[in-house]
Structure formats: C-alpha cells, structure tokens
Amino acid sequence: FRKVTQFTRIAPSQGNVRFLSSSGSLTLASLGLKSEVKTVSANEKNKLQQGISTIEVPKSREKKRVSGNKQGLVKEKNPVDIMTAPFAAKSFSELGIPPLLVERLEKEGFTIPTDVQAAAVPTVLKNHDVVIQSYTGSGKTLAYLLPILSRVGPLKEELSDGYETGKKIDIEAVIVAPSRELGMQIVREVEKLLGPANKKLVQQLVGGANRSRQEDALRKNKPAIVVGTPGRIAEISAAGKLPTHGCRFLVLDEIDQLLAFTFREDMKRILDHVGRRPGARGGESNSPLVKRAARQTIMVSATVPFSVIRAARSWGCDPLLIQANKVVPIESVTPAGSVNIPGTPSTTDSSSNVQPMPDVQSLPPNLQHYYTITRIQHKVDMLRRCVHALDAKCVIAFMNHTKQLKDAVFKLEARGMNAAELHGDLSKLVRSTILKKFRNGEIRVLLTNELSARGLDLPECDLVVNLGLPTDSVHYAHRAGRTGRLGRKGTVVTICEESEVFVVKKLQKQLSLSIQACEFSEGNLVIIED
Ligand SMILES: Nc1ncnc2c1ncn2[C@@H]1O[C@H](COP(=O)(O)OP(=O)(O)OP(=O)(O)O)[C@@H](O)[C@H]1O
Numbered sequence: 236f237r238k239v240t241q242f243t244r245i246a247p248s249q250g251n252v253r254f255l256s257s258s259g260s261l262t263l264a265s266l267g268l269k270s271e272v273k274t275v276s277a278n279e280k281n282k283l284q285q286g287i288s289t290i291e292v293p294k295s296r297e298k299k300r301v302s303g304n305k306q307g308l309v310k311e312k313n314p315v316d317i318m319t320a321p322f323a324a325k326s327f328s329e330l331g332i333p334p335l336l337v338e339r340l341e342k343e344g345f346t347i348p349t350d351v352q353a354a355a356v357p358t359v360l361k362n363h364d365v366v367i368q369s370y371t372g373s374g375k376t377l378a379y380l381l382p383i384l385s386r387v388g389p390l391k392e393e394l395s396d397g398y399e400t401g402k403k404i405d406i407e408a409v410i411v412a413p414s415r416e417l418g419m420q421i422v423r424e425v426e427k428l429l430g431p432a433n434k435k436l437v438q439q440l441v442g443g444a445n446r447s448r449q450e451d452a453l454r455k456n457k458p459a460i461v462v463g464t465p466g467r468i469a470e471i472s473a474a475g476k477l478p479t480h481g482c483r484f485l486v487l488d489e490i491d492q493l494l495a496f497t498f499r500e501d502m503k504r505i506l507d508h509v510g511r512r513p514g515a516r517g518g519e520s521n522s523p524l525v526k527r528a529a530r531q532t533i534m535v536s537a538t539v540p541f542s543v544i545r546a547a548r549s550w551g552c553d554p555l556l557i558q559a560n561k562v563v564p565i566e567s568v569t570p571a572g573s574v575n576i577p578g579t580p581s582t583t584d585s586s587s588n589v590q591p592m593p594d595v596q597s598l599p600p601n602l603q604h605y606y607t608i609t610r611i612q613h614k615v616d617m618l619r620r621c622v623h624a625l626d627a628k629c630v631i632a633f634m635n636h637t638k639q640l641k642d643a644v645f646k647l648e649a650r651g652m653n654a655a656e657l658h659g660d661l662s663k664l665v666r667s668t669i670l671k672k673f674r675n676g677e678i679r680v681l682l683t684n685e686l687s688a689r690g691l692d693l694p695e696c697d698l699v700v701n702l703g704l705p706t707d708s709v710h711y712a713h714r715a716g717r718t719g720r721l722g723r724k725g726t727v728v729t730i731c732e733e734s735e736v737f738v739v740k741k742l743q744k745q746l747s748l749s750i751q752a753c754e755f756s757e758g759n760l761v762i763i764e765d
Pocket of ligand 1: 344345346347348349352369370371372373374375376377536537689690691692694716720721
C-alpha cells in the first residue's frame, strides 16, 4: 500500500480533530503521519488568504506493494440463493482453478482472490452466461480470465468433454474491449499468466496496428485467445480470416461502452459470428455436451445501466448478474430498482446506452472527492497547485477537448512539472511509450481525454483531476476509478468554474457521495465547509 495518508478536519470553532475515514479506528499517531487539512467555513476563506497559516500536507509518502486483497471476504446470503459459490474464498485453488494456473498466479504475486473474483470464477466455470459488475480496480479482468484459462490453453484442467480430442483449428476465446490501450493491457495480463513460453497463444487485434501482420500472426500462431477492438475484430472476421465459429468464450469488456452506436455494426458482426449462441441451432437440448458446445457470453463493466441488462437478456442464455459477492439471475433485475441490490439508489430505464445510473458500488471505497473553483484561464495553474498540495506522484488529468492538452502540457512543463499528453490522434507507439514513462514515474502528470477513462490500470495513480467536467456520472465514475485501485487510497479533484458548481452537486447526488469544496492555498489543501 501507499502509506495511508489521512487528512484530518479541524473544525475552527471547536479545534477538535476527527477523521474523515469511515473506519474510525485510525489515529494519526498510529499511522505516524501528520497529514492534515484545515477545514474552514466559506466566510473564513478570506482570512486564510490573508496569511493565517494552514497545516502542511506531508511531502513524503512511503510506498509498499499491494500483495492482494486483504479486506475480509464477506460471505453474504445470496438474495435468490441460486448459487452456493465459495464467496469467502481465501485462495484461488478453492475456486476450482486448475493447479497449474494457481501456480502461475502465485508466481505473479496473486494469492488471494478479490470478492468479485471469488464470486465470478466458480459461476463462469459452471458455464453460465454472466454480467460482471464491480467497482473500478476491483479485479474484474482476472475474474473472467481465470475461468477462460482454466478451460483454454496449456494451464487448463484436462476434461473428457469432447474438446480435448482432435486438432484445434478455431479460436476458443474472443475478448472485445472498446480501446486499443485496454485491449493491449488485457493481452499483457493473459501473457503474464500464460508465461513466456506460451505468449503466442494470445493475439492482439487492435486498431491502429498493422492489420496484415495481425492476420499473418493468426495464420502462423493459431492463437487460442484473441483480444481486440470491435472494429478490427469485425474487419478481420468479415475478411474470413478469423475462425471463431467454434469459439467457446466471448467477453465484452466495458460492455456499456460497447453498446454505443459507433460500435453497433461491428458488435453485430462479432455477436453473429463468434461461437454458437446458446439456444440457437440445436441449443434446445439440455444435454451438458450441447450446453458446453454453446458460446458462453461474459459481459463486464463497473457501470451497468439497464441497456446492458436488456442486451444480456437477448445475447445470453439465462444470464446471471454478479455484483461484487452477489449472484442473481438477470431476470430478477428491474429497470427501476438497480437490480434489487440493497442500499443502491434507484435508476430509470432509457433507450440511451449510457444512462447515469452508477452508484457508489461503481467507485472504489477509498476515494476522497473534492472540487475547487477557479476561472477557466487559471485551471492549469490550479492543477499544478493541487498536485503540489497533495504531493501527488502520478496524476491523470482529464480535459474534454484534445486541442487543449498540448497547451496544458506546455504550461506545466514551463513551471518545471513533467507532463505529457495522451490521446487517440497519437500513434500506437507514442501512446505506449507515454504510458510506459508514466508507469515508471518519468511523467508526473498525464493530460488526457476520455480515451483513458475506461479500464486503464495504472496502479500508481494517486490523483485524478477533472479539468473539464465529465459529461455525466458514468463518466465521472470511470475517470475517478483510475485512482484508488485495489484498495489503494486515491484523491479525485474537479476543478470547475463558479457556473459549473451545480453540475458537481448533481454528480454528488447521483453518485451518492460527498464531493467537498476545497482550495489549494500556500501548498495546502484547505477544505471549505459548504
Ligand atoms: N487477486 C488479486 N490480488 C492482487 N492483485 C490483483 C488481484 N486481482 C487483480 N489484481 C490487480 O488489481 C488491479 C486492478 O484490476 P483490474 O484492472 O482487473 O480492475 P477492474 O475491476 O477491471 O477495473 P476497471 O473497472 O477500471 O476496468 C490490477 O493491477 C490487477 O493486476
């Protein structure tokens, strides 16, 4: 873990200290930290600006590696009690994963399954079609990769189910992601698990890369798994160069985004040509072999609007919805009730694909949310002050227009802050070089657009800044989710104009979270009481 940096709030009238943490058991002394933030009422702001001192936010933070999900894996009674999955699994082997794969996981430092993995892996291993919803950074990628690698490739368990005989000609799993970066990231994750000797069993088919080279690799390597963007997969499929009719797994990662109009034609091609849909052509039979021969569809996102539920009903066979450690049949999900999950705000159905229905479950629990007001022309400077005040090391700042990014980078660099822009107009090579530099700390602030909001796993990111407001709460949730991954602490700051504050208030309400007003003054974060 990044050493826990606990901000405290000092009520000016009482002078007493209380923690913003919900745990309640932490003390500054126990944490060995002095990180403090002064809270002032709005009308005390002026005094503060006139030189009344504030308390320093610490300038140094220790880093430790995250070795696993140490949070208690709570066994909850399933509302519809259709599965008795080991929701309190303490190890991957308990989930029914073959020993070779468990060994690989351990080698890569994965020892304890996260909640969503504990729920999803056994469910997918039982051949169910599923929608997996869990907050950003909770480990959804492994939640679907592990069951696939338990059935496909060299780490699988040996089953006498008719799949082991004969020479494999078809691709066995197709994973679709809405962006090239996310596609490449998933490829890296699969390669990591397969190990260097079997890397060629996975092939990337992302746009922006050389298509004929991808087709050559498909022909030569005969990969078992392909990962790509909808356009490129559909293109190669339409050219008759993607043998997917016998495919057993179709994964749609960031499913709510894949439902967007721009992907419609490509998605139709993929859904029609990857594997055999359960229920279609002979799928009436209940024989296990027929069921095994049908395609299993796995849909994944941190945000699941009702349009996804509708899509899952039409694309899958009796799909189940997995939400953290709960599993319910999709049929029990209603448009108005955000899926019968207690404690979540209600949602409404709409024909739009991206409906503003995320709830706190879409966001990691360890995030602190703030907003600060400034004029448009001072936003980049405010970003710089914010980075200094929070002593953030790895910052992702979102802007809404690609054209603005270069100027912002220039301004930050001019003030000695390492920054770079990342957007879709850059070549694939430039984008991956920038991401590499960001990962290894050479770039402190990554200025980007919506491209980076989905799925990107940059675990060191400790601060997300919205320089332009996200279009809705779904976009806020995915942007914010680039920090605070897998139990780490993270801060999200929205820098807005006075006239935009009402949007922040609306986001706060829709997401059921507290976005506190703050200022960055003399190197400190100062919380303003509304
Ligand atoms: N069981 C585990 N133990 C330790 N680390 C894990 C485990 N599962 C996943 N991780 C790590 O947690 C990080 C987040 O995982 P992942 O990217 O799959 O999250 P996600 O839920 O898909 O997020 P998003 O919604 O943003 O796509 C990754 O760095 C991953 O390697």
